[in-house]
Amino acid sequence: MLWDWSKSGTRHAPLTRLLRRLPGVGTAAAYRFGLVERPHYAYGVRRATELAARLGHRGVTVVEFGVAGGNGLLALAAHARYYAAATGVAVRVVGFDSGAGMPAARDRRDLPYLFGPGFYAMDHERLRARLGAAELVLGELAETLPDYLATRAGLLREHPVGFVCLDLDYYSSTATALDLFRGPAHEHVLPRVTCYLDDLPGTIEQIGEAAAVAEFNAGHPERPIGRVLGLRSFTPFDPPWADQIYAHHRLDHPDYARLEAGATGDQLPLDP
Ligand SMILES: C[S@@+](CC[C@H](N)C(=O)[O-])C[C@H]1O[C@@H](n2cnc3c(N)ncnc32)[C@H](O)[C@@H]1O
Numbered sequence: 001m002l003w004d005w006s007k008s009g010t011r012h013a014p015l016t017r018l019l020r021r022l023p024g025v026g027t028a029a030a031y032r033f034g035l036v037e038r039p040h041y042a043y044g045v046r047r048a049t050e051l052a053a054r055l056g057h058r059g060v061t062v063v064e065f066g067v068a069g070g071n072g073l074l075a076l077a078a079h080a081r082y083y084a085a086a087t088g089v090a091v092r093v094v095g096f097d098s099g100a101g102m103p104a105a106r107d108r109r110d111l112p113y114l115f116g117p118g119f120y121a122m123d124h125e126r127l128r129a130r131l132g133a134a135e136l137v138l139g140e141l142a143e144t145l146p147d148y149l150a151t152r153a154g155l156l157r158e159h160p161v162g163f164v165c166l167d168l169d170y171y172s173s174t175a176t177a178l179d180l181f182r183g184p185a186h187e188h189v190l191p192r193v194t195c196y197l198d199d200l201p202g203t204i205e206q207i208g209e210a211a212a213v214a215e216f217n218a219g220h221p222e223r224p225i226g227r228v229l230g231l232r233s234f235t236p237f238d239p240p241w242a243d244q245i246y247a248h249h250r251l252d253h254p255d256y257a258r259l260e261a262g263a264t265g266d267q268l269p270l271d272p
Pocket residue numbers: 064065066067068069070071072073096097098099100101102103119120121139140141142167168169170173
């Protein structure tokens with residue numbers, strides 16, 4: 001127990017579960033303080049709905065790349081229901097996965113020493129029975145993502161992507177997922193998209209997710225993906241996941257420079 005409590009990464013989950021049970025901590029407080037399952041997903045949905053509302057959108061899409069058994073997608077769907085009710089912004093939830101577990105590694109940077117083909121297979125029927133309105137797109141991402149972008153263009157226009165969870169483990173699969181941000185259709189994404197990068201801890205910059213992001217940034221200086229600086233210090237309970245929150249800034253998006261209604265105060269008068 002002491003071993004677990006000595007490390008912030010393992011300390012947080014039981015701590016938040018404990019705080020959640022305190023008398024008087026209702027759903028609104030649990031969301032406000034990040035005392036929910038997968039608080040990083042809740043944070044992403046909150047940022048997406050907030051930005052959509054500030055820019056006058058009535059809908060937004062949140063995406064999980066890499067679904068496995070489906071616990072994350074179900075948590076994302078629950079957070080989507082909460083923030084849709086709280087903000088009035090309709091939230092579409094989409095998960096992408098092979099449905100058959102990890103494909104074979106394609107690149108040395110895929111961490112082939114940690115992951116093998118077939119890891120994280122999914123029970124589709126069980127998951128689909130619990131998904132509700134959330135969409136599950138099954139198949140190799142290099143095929144399903146371009147097809148999705150082409151066939152759901154109208155839906156994406158009405159619900160631009162505002163949050164993306166990257167949890168595909170491989171460098172090569174993550175590079176494919178980032179095609180979402182390479183596309184020319186500005187109307188498919190908000191000008192700033194919150195991203196959660198699940199697979200950074202324990203890797204190095206030159207492999208895995210970090211390498212895919214670095215490569216994307218080198219090729220797209222007008223659409224950087226960068227870590228949100230200082231987030232941990234102004235997030236309740238100082239959670240380690242805050243270090244894995246990134247944002248995609250689409251500087252060439254026509255709405256990039258639009259002032260977000262209500263985003264900040266506009267005066268800082270001198271103290272009396
Ligand atoms: C670690 S699991 C995801 C875990 C899940 N997000 C969760 O929190 O429970 C990684 C998943 O990525 C999927 N994946 C990796 N590369 C893929 C690819 N190229 N196409 C489709 N799915 C892929 C695998 O099928 C696997 O289920």
